[in-house]
Amino acid sequence: MSSESDFTPPMMRVPEPGTKIRVLVVDDHPPMRIGLVALIKSQPGMDVVAEASDGEEGIEVYEDVRPDVVLMDLRMPGMGGVEAILAIRKKDPEARVIVLSTYDMDEDIHRAIQSGAKSYLLKDMSIEEIASTIRSVYLGDSLLPRQVAERLTERSEREQLTERERDVLESLIKGRSNKEIASSLCLSEDTVKSHLKTLFAKLRVRDRTGAAVEAIRHGIVHLK
Amino acid sequence: MSSESDFTPPMMRVPEPGTKIRVLVVDDHPPMRIGLVALIKSQPGMDVVAEASDGEEGIEVYEDVRPDVVLMDLRMPGMGGVEAILAIRKKDPEARVIVLSTYDMDEDIHRAIQSGAKSYLLKDMSIEEIASTIRSVYLGDSLLPRQVAERLTERSEREQLTERERDVLESLIKGRSNKEIASSLCLSEDTVKSHLKTLFAKLRVRDRTGAAVEAIRHGIVHLK
DNA sequence: GAAATTCTCACCCGTTCGGGGGATGCGAAA
DNA sequence: TTTCGCATCCCCCGAACGGGTGAGAATTTC
Structure with missing residues (x-):
């Protein structure tokens, strides 16, 4: 943890006007990956700089391209999304990862946020909601859609298991x-x-x- | 069942050279829909003629556009894929529907095939596999990927519940x-x-x- | 009309399960 | 130090569960 003990002030990555948000897409479903890439490229001010089809590949690619935002599926064969987020944030604590999952189960949401995800989106959400969340997270925000936040609340009402x-x-x-x-x-x-x-x-x-x-x-x- | 009692010979729709396969995409996940549309449009010899985001809409749109092939998600809010397939095939027994699902559960596969689906694909399959299945089904074939077929076999080994x-x-x-x-x-x-x-x-x-x-x-x- | 299947119900019997207590040790937090 | 949560174990007890077996009625199938 030598990087935490020196005195370099935290360097906030602020959006530079005219520069596009560089997104990494990690998802194991080929058609979904195509869709997400197309979705992002269709939005002004953002672009896809790399893709990966599982956790391991996502970690490798992150190192290479250092994207501004990662759009990550949670349930993938081999290394899942949670482990991938942990690994990425270990290397780069500033990493901004958004989880994009099919499932709205409270435990999934909790584990994702716990491991450092900045937001948790569902695949049935609109392209507008996905795009605007990418922008918000890029700007440093960390917001959850109401539907997802409610699930988290439900969970917190349930006592934690040992x-x-x-x-x-x-x-x-x-x-x-x-x-x-x-x-x-x-x-x-x-x-x-x-x-x-x-x-x-x-x-x-x-x-x-x-x-x-x-x-x-x-x-x-x-x-x- | 009056349509079964008359003597009009079954009219096979054969592919016309130079004509594109007209595909209808039904899926409730916006990014997945974008991906599937892009995937199909990128393939030579096929095109997307309509989209729908749930079962009801799928049925309506089918009537309007009478596509050659339907690519249908199974689990959707409101009317699911199975009911939609049944409704579509009731109106048009020649309808060629391919299920594209996240899940490879044997009961899902069985219900889909039972209701008249010509094939059952998984969302983690390659674009090549998806595209070639669309072509095969358009030509009248009805083939299941090995992985999916194996699941069906497992099921048939389990006794049917009353x-x-x-x-x-x-x-x-x-x-x-x-x-x-x-x-x-x-x-x-x-x-x-x-x-x-x-x-x-x-x-x-x-x-x-x-x-x-x-x-x-x-x-x-x-x-x- | 015979055969098969399904649905329904019954009885017996041993086991498992779940609820109610209480007790100990142990480490962490206050 | 004391308190707290956690994990471990113990006892009792009644209710619920699961296995075995059988059997009548209805429906469908052959």
Whole structure:
């Protein structure tokens, strides 16, 4: 962290008049990538400087082109969007990444923002909303669409799960019984039941089935 | 079924040299729609004649423009792709619809093919694969990518659920107990247990939690 | 008309599950 | 230091669950 200990003042990248916003597009769906590139190029004041089809490639390309804004899909094969954002922001803490996802699950949104994304857009949003968010984020803002922000609020009303509770939850969704969860996590069955009790309370369900459904619905665990 | 009882020979629409394949694009994601339109227009021998952003609009527009091929998303707000395909093929049994979906769940694929789709593509497929499928379907073929076909095979190995079993399954995923499922479906609890028994066997799980997870994983029931 | 399937319900029985307590140790925060 | 959250474990108990088996009625299929 030597870059944090020196005394160079934070260099804000301000928009230079007449210069286009340089965007990197990262998405694993070819037609979506084509669409995003076309969308951005059709907007005045911005241009696509590179594309990538997964997280790893996105990180590499970021280094090469140092774009002003990254438009990043979240769920991609191999390295997902969250890891990619973390890696990019580790190299460049000033990086401005906008997540563009199909899903509006609260956990996805939270993880994205937590990892440093400046905004979270949904793929069913209008080109105007996407373009204007790119501009805002480029200018240093960090705004969430109302629909997305509301989801985040819902989540914050749900109590946070502990690491162990997550372990039990994941094991539960694999179809295991309490006894099997216990042995798979090297715990006593009573401990598993204890975790389940708090888990049910936090997810506001009565039983393991409800817990499984809620966990999947909110993206707390991903299937496959 | 009066159209089936007359003796007019089936009129095959054969490709006319020099004429472009007229494609209708139906997708609720603006950037994806832009991408698909750009993709198709970039291909020699095909052109986009109309776009729609949901099922209803797709049906209307189909009537107006009578395209050669429809590229249709499956999961859309309001009327989904399946209903739209059924409606389109009811009006024009010769309609050639290709589903282009994000998801490769076997139930989605099955429902799409069942409702009359000529092919089922995934959004992570290459533009070449998408373009060549449009050409093939236009020529009257009905081919599935290997990856998709394999999923269908998996499904056929799973025993088909009966109507009542689906009812119980849906109720189960709403977090209901056996007793509650019984009263919600106006059944005795023993009958519910009886359905659950066969359900577990068909889905190859031991308990309700496993049934819920498998049902969601394979798209047998959709959340929300 | 026979066969198959589905839907319905019943009974028994053992296991699992979930709710109610409470207890310990441990590290971090106040 | 004390308090707090967390993880771990224990006990009791009743309700819910899942397996086995069977069986009558209705519908469809052959």
